Amino acid sequence: MGTDSEGTRRLVLTKKLAGWFTLIGVVSAISYAGRFTSGKPPKNALYQYSTAASELVLFALILAVVLLIARGLPKREAFALRQPDSWRHALRLAVAVFIVIGIANAALNPLLHPGREQGITPSGWEPSHATAFAVNLFAFALVGPVVEELTFRGLGFYLLEPYGQTVAIVVIGITFGLWHGLVEALPVLIVFGTGLAFLRSRTDSIYPGMILHVTFNAAALLLAVTV
16 A cells, blocks of 8 residues: 555646746746847846836646646745744855856856846936836746745655755756746856755755845845945
8 A cells, every 4th residue: 555655746846847848948948038039128127117027927827727736735845834943053054055156256257248138138227217127026036036935945846855955956046047938047047946946955845045045136136226
């Protein structure tokens, strides 16, 4: 009886992992198709309400699919919705991951200029568009990171972990990079995704990585319009 039950569980998880890979593959393909056919978005896209609206609709759809794939799984386990054993330890790890990401970005930026590829950061601060920018900040620095963490370091990591934590960390890092549909920024995004997956594996919680992701995106957008 126990063997049959375990076999059924493995089959269910395998099907859900296939569904997860399908989601990642579809979004990645759409992202790269848009990258190569449409080019970069307008330079001041973050001053347009339509940018935030499209982003919020996209992530609402993604979250709906993620929750559909996770149906029947224990949500707390599947998404690592639990406090880390030690927030102090989690903070130290988060700082270390942040430093590694910063070093990777500093090393690759002169060669690849990853920060310019996405092309959505404004060329300067325009007070008349402050409200639109705030809405976009909410979309890109809060909603986006939360949904991505639930997708990758939550459900994705949970489904990949039976194959080993190292496999889960590496696969999550690579797929997270591809998910964004960028070329020059791909190495930095892989480092970023791998670092967050490592943080998830060491804290057994999605929350430290989620906080780091939100902080990183918010800081990047705010610095883009103030520096």
